[in-house]
Each structure stands twice: as structure tokens, then as C-alpha cells.
Amino acid sequence: MIQAATADWADYPAFTAPTPARKRFPAAAGVAKMSAKTTSAATVNTDTVDYSALVQAVAQGRDRDAFGRLFAHYAPRLKSFLLRQGADDASAEDLAQEAMLTVWRKAGLFDASKSSAGTWIFTIARNLRIDAVRKARRPEFDAEDPAFVTEAEPAADQAFDAEQTGARVRAALAELPEEQATVVRLSFFEDKPHAEIAEKLALPLGTVKSRLRLAMKRIRTCLGDER
Amino acid sequence: MNALPRHHLDEDTLVAYASGTLAPAASVMVASHLTLCPRCRKALAAAEAVGGALLESESTAAMKTSAEALLARAEVAPQTLKPARPVNDNRDAALLPRPVRDLIGDAEPLTWRWMGPGVRYAHLAGDEKEGKVGLLKIAPGTRLPKHGHTGEEFTMVLAGGYADEGGHFVRGDVEWADGATVHQPHADAGEECLCLVVTKGTLKAKGLLAPFIQPLMAI
Numbered sequence: 144m145i146q147a148a149t150a151d152w153a154d155y156p157a158f159t160a161p162t163p164a165r166k167r168f169p170a171a172a173g174v175a176k177m178s179a180k181t182t183s184a185a186t187v188n189t190d191t192v193d194y195s196a197l198v199q200a201v202a203q204g205r206d207r208d209a210f211g212r213l214f215a216h217y218a219p220r221l222k223s224f225l226l227r228q229g230a231d232d233a234s235a236e237d238l239a240q241e242a243m244l245t246v247w248r249k250a251g252l253f254d255a256s257k258s259s260a261g262t263w264i265f266t267i268a269r270n271l272r273i274d275a276v277r278k279a280r281r282p283e284f285d286a287e288d289p290a291f292v293t294e295a296e297p298a299a300d301q302a303f304d305a306e307q308t309g310a311r312v313r314a315a316l317a318e319l320p321e322e323q324a325t326v327v328r329l330s331f332f333e334d335k336p337h338a339e340i341a342e343k344l345a346l347p348l349g350t351v352k353s354r355l356r357l358a359m360k361r362i363r364t365c366l367g368d369e370r
Numbered sequence: 371m372n373a374l375p376r377h378h379l380d381e382d383t384l385v386a387y388a389s390g391t392l393a394p395a396a397s398v399m400v401a402s403h404l405t406l407c408p409r410c411r412k413a414l415a416a417a418e419a420v421g422g423a424l425l426e427s428e429s430t431a432a433m434k435t436s437a438e439a440l441l442a443r444a445e446v447a448p449q450t451l452k453p454a455r456p457v458n459d460n461r462d463a464a465l466l467p468r469p470v471r472d473l474i475g476d477a478e479p480l481t482w483r484w485m486g487p488g489v490r491y492a493h494l495a496g497d498e499k500e501g502k503v504g505l506l507k508i509a510p511g512t513r514l515p516k517h518g519h520t521g522e523e524f525t526m527v528l529a530g531g532y533a534d535e536g537g538h539f540v541r542g543d544v545e546w547a548d549g550a551t552v553h554q555p556h557a558d559a560g561e562e563c564l565c566l567v568v569t570k571g572t573l574k575a576k577g578l579l580a581p582f583i584q585p586l587m588a589i
Contacts, residue, residue: 207441214437219430226431236434243437247444258415262422269390269421277394282401282469284411289464292374292542294408312423330382331389331424337382356381363416 192216194260195253195305202250210247213260218243221268227332228272238275242268259309276334308366315365323358326351375407375542383546384410388417395501395568398469399524399544402566405467406542465529470494470566473503480505488512488557491567501570508532508555508563516554521570523547530563532556 194216200209218239225235245267253263273281285291319327329340341351379387379400386392387400404411466474473494474480480492488509496502501522508514510530524546531540534555539545547553557563 207437210441211437214433214440217425218433218437220425220428222433223428223431224425227428235431239433240435240440244440244444247441258419259422261426262419265421265425266418268425273390279394281390282394282398282472284401284404285468288405288468290405290467292406292408294411309419309422309426312419313426316420316423316427327385327420328424330385330391331421334391336386336391336393352380352382355385359381359385359413359416359420362420363413366416366419 193306195255198246198250198253198260198263199255201247202253213246214243217246217261217264221264224265225268225272228334230272234275238268238271241271245271255305256303257305259305261309262305311365312362315362319358319361323354323361326354327358330355373540373542374409375403375540375544377537377539377543377545378407379403379410379413379544380546381413384413385417385420388414388421393500395496395503395570396524398473398495398503399526399566399568401469402467403526403542403544405469465564467528470505470528482507486515489514496568498570501568503566503568506563506565506567508557508565510557510561510563511559512557512563514555514557516552518552519547519549519569521549522568523551523570524568526566528564528566530561531558532563532565533558 192212194213197206197209197213200206201213221239221242222235225238226232230238242264246264249267253260258266270281273279316324316327325344326340329335329343330337333340333343335343337351337355338348341348344351383392383396383400387397392400404414480494482490482492485491485506489512490507491504492507493502493504505528506525508530524544525539526544527539527541529541531538531543532555533539534545534553536545536547536553540558
């Protein structure tokens with residue numbers, strides 16, 4: 144059973160942030176920037192592996208080797224993510240397995256022009272978690288819906304490189320001011336409405352909302368979306 | 371019916387929906403708005419990309435199973451096929467976004483409660499704690515009583531339109547009101563106004579007529 148999160152928000156992982164390092168070793172700013180590429184725990188440089196291509200290999204050829212590599216990378220991260228959201232060990236294990244099973248079965252639905260592999264897999268786990276916790280499917284929009292309003296044809300200037308964009312989002316997150324990064328973290332790791340997050344941080348709700356707005360604005364800018 | 375919405379979802383609502391922490395009633399509202407709003411779908415993609423980035427940056431927790439063992443299970447376990455969606459030949463198919471139609475399901479015809487002159491309400495799902503979802507039908511030109519809220523109210527126009535202190539709202543537009551908002555919505559002339567409404571808490575009538583109106587505002 145998934146329980147409510149009990150971890151103190153201060154326990155959340157810092158983004159691989161160059162900012163703190165820069166404060167301590169101002170002369171090593173260049174080095175600190177490079178460290179943004181490595182994840183906090185893994186030694187593998189995720190920027191060199193094209194996870195989107197691995198998903199496509201699974202989709203096209205039932206490539207078990209490609210799946211193995213996806214599993215090795217994402218399953219332990221999914222489990223850690225779910226634990227951080229308050230799941231107990233058994234639930235986190237089960238959900239991570241279910242998510243990877245869904246990756247295997249539904250690899251054909253992955254669209255590398257829309258999102259990175261990590262984002263797609265995140266949404267799979269998110270939906271499974273909602274199904275389990277709420278015992279009801281998550282309401283979603285349906286592109287086949289007669290009521291669906293399509294986007295105007297986008298200007299096809301350049302191909303969307305999902306993995307590269309994903310790396311830019313990670314970098315943008317790592318460069319957020321701490322106060323914005325905290326609000327973003329809590330939005331994803333706490334199963335709480337923002338009013339409760341504001342209480343937890345002893346801040347007015349308006350402040351929490353504006354920090355979130357600012358953070359998302361920076362993220363969207365790096366995705367080339369001016370709003 | 372082809373104009374794009376001009377009143378959009380708040381950032382925090384989108385992020386909560388993207389992270390999976392938004393309450394079910396509000397999620398119906400968000401999914402319905404996203405059906406009609408390409409701009410918010412793009413914003414959702416950005417929020418989901420944050421989720422993906424957080425996943426990539428996450429530390430690792432050892433798995434008790436291997437990829438091979440999982441795949442062995444995959445071959446053996448029967449594929450659970452999703453039941454085919456019943457084809458909806460209802461003329462409302464293009465009017466009501468799928469998330470709303472799914473909620474109504476087979477509960478036709480809906481029970482419409484009289485809420486006052488020109489106003490009817492049909493409860494669809496939910497409760498006061500997590501939020502209620504319902505449909506509101508307002509006759510053309512009707513001026514709703516001035517009211518505030520003890521909780522939150524999320525309104526999305528599906529047909530027709532209304533105007534209040536926040537602006538003019540037509541199909542796809544969303545308006546959010548909380549405890550601080552007092553408004554007096556006025557439905558457009560010419561067409562019945564149909565809205566999806568999510569409420570948490572209750573409405574509080576304001577003004578001289580409050581004692582007479584309050585009993586009617588028990589959504």
C-alpha cells in the first residue's frame with residue numbers, strides 16, 4: 144500500500160546543481176558546470192546513451208538487449224522516485240516492475256518527436272500510481288475525441304531531439320534558484336495540493352505559485368516555448 | 371466553435387496534473403480543457419518534461435527482479451486488452467470532451483436540479499472533500515446571484531458564454547475562484563450557457579437577497 148510521504152522535504156535529492164559548488168569554489172565555476180552532466184548517484188554519463196533509440200529498438204524488433212539497458216537505467220530510478228513519493232518498498236518495487244513491463248508492451252506508442260524516453264516512462268509510472276492509489280483511471284484528453292481541438296501545423300524548422308531537449312531541461316532545473324527548485328521538487332514528490340506545500344514552507348500560497356510560475360517559465364524557454 | 375480559449379489553466383494546476391497529485395474532480399476539468407486547448411497541452415508537455423528530468427536525476431534503489439525475469443512474466447501473463455470504447459453516436463459527442471462523457475457514462479438521462487430562475491445543475495461525481503464535478507445550465511441572459519465561496523470553484527464553459535468581473539468566458543475558457551472571489555456571472559444572450567463546474571466547499575450568497583438565495587445555492 145502506498146502511504147503518505149513522511150520524509151522531510153529537506154531529504155529530497157539536490158538537483159546536480161552547479162550553484163552550491165560555485166559558491167564554495169568560485170574559481171572552479173567551469174568544473175562545476177561540467178558536473179551538471181553527471182547524475183548524483185550513477186557513474187554512467189547519461190548524456191551519451193540515446194534512450195529514445197533503445198525504446199524504438201524495443202518497439203521495432205522486440206530487442207531484449209535494448210530493453211535490458213532501459214531496465215538497468217530506469218527501473219532503479221523509478222523505484223527510488225516512488226519511494227521518495229512515500230510508497231513502501233513492496234509497492235515501489237511492484238510499480239517499477241509494472242512500469243517497465245508497460246514499456247516493453249507499449250514501446251510502439253512511444254513518439255520520440257513528442258518527448259524523451261525518460262519523460263514517457265515517467266508518465267507511465269505516474270498513471271500506474273494514480274490507478275493504484277485512487278483505484279480509478281486518470282482523466283486524460285483523447286486525440287481521437289470528436290471534441291479535440293488540434294494544434295495549428297507547427298513550423299517544421301528542426302527535428303525535435305528528445306534526448307538533447309531532456310538534457311537541456313535537466314540543466315535548466317539544476318540552474319534554478321534554490322527557492323524555485325524547492326517548490327518544483329515538492330510539486331512532484333509530495334502528494335499534496337500547493338496550499339499544503341505553502342503551509343509546509345511557511346509561505347503565502349501566492350509566493351509558492353509565483354515561484355512555480357517562474358521556474359516553469361525558465362523550463363519552457365529552454366524548450367523553445369514562449370508563453 | 372473554432373476559436374481557441376483565452377482563459378487558461380494556472381501553472382500550479384498544470385504542474386499538479388502533470389505530477390499526478392491533482393484531485394480527481396479537478397483532473398476531469400483539466401483533461402477537458404486540454405482537449406480544447408493546444409497551448410495548455412504544450413505547457414503540460416513542459417511540466418511532464420520536468421518529471422522526466424527528475425526521473426533521470428534520481429538516485430537508484432536496487433530492484434529485486436531482473437529484466438529477464440520480468441520479460442518471462444510478460445510472455446506468460448495474458449495481455450489485458452482494454453475493452454473497446456463504446457461508439458458514442460450521441461449528438462453531444464463533439465460538445466462534451468471525452469473526460470466528461472466518460473464521467474456521465476451510462477447515467478443518461480441526467481438529473482437536473484433547479485437552482486433558481488434560469489439555473490439548473492446536474493451532479494456527476496465526487497464529494498465535498500475532494501471536490502464535486504457537475505454540469506451547470508444557465509438560460510440566456512440570466513444573472514446569477516452575487517456569491518462568494520468557502521472553498522474553490524473551477525468553471526469551464528462548454529457552450530454559450532458568460533461575463534463577470536474576471537472577463538468574458540466562452541467554450542474552453544476556464545475560470546478559477548477561491549475564498550477571496552466574489553462574483554456575479556451574467557450569461558450571454560442568445561444561447562444557453564453550459565459549464566463544467568468543480569466545487570470544493572460551498573457557495574455563499576452575498577447581498578440583500580442572501581437569506582432567500584442561500585438555500586438554493588446548496589450545490
